[in-house]
């Protein structure tokens with residue numbers, strides 16, 4: 593799946609963005625399928641906004657987000673739902689863990705969305721062990737720490753098939769050791785699917801072998 597930006601400018605940030613240069617805003621950019629992409633930006637410059645545009649849950653912009661050559665608004669709702677089940681997976685900055693479900697149920701919800709789940713339950717248990725969260729799997733979402741939520745959201749994003757994996761500051765609450773373990777798992781899973789990876793962060797990050805860096 594090819595993702596392209598064509599002169600994309602968020603309407604609420606228009607004046608601010610047009611006063612400076614950006615590698616992505618108001619540019620023509622192609623994210624090469626299978627590539628690892630780092631997007632670095634200071635707080636408030638629109639990382640979360642961009643992720644929401646790429647996943648098509650916000651559309652207050654001028655310009656275009658092109659998916660396989662077509663703008664998001666050319667796709668029907670059921671096509672977009674299928675893309676989100678099979679082609680694009682995301683970890684939002686606010687994580688979106690359901691408080692009323694356990695950590696395991698938050699992941700299972702996504703795992704069984706397809707008639708033939710991409711990952712087995714054993715594979716989920718393996719990922720939980722690698723990220724040191726096996727012991728909290730039966731705890732309710734409400735009681736999880738931010739770092740635990742982050743790891744559950746990462747596993748949840750990995751249990752579905754995807755061609756692009758997009759993560760918005762996914763390690764902000766993790767210590768270096770756990771962040772590296774999560775990064776290693778993410779890299780392996782992307783490589784296994786020949787998928788592309790887009791990570792936004794405030795800072796430099798050298799946990800991944802990025803193909804390209806952008807400053808937002």
Ligand SMILES: Nc1ncnc2c1ncn2[C@@H]1O[C@H](COP(=O)(O)OP(=O)(O)OP(=O)(O)O)[C@@H](O)[C@H]1O
Pocket residue numbers: 604605633634635636637638639640641642685794
């Ligand atoms: N719907 C909206 N209407 C008006 N302004 C908005 C809207 N959404 C976001 N903004 C503003 O746009 C800017 C970018 O927000 P965004 O959440 O994308 O930043 P960010 O780079 O992800 O920041 P952080 O690193 O702090 O999470 C902020 O100044 C925010 O207040």
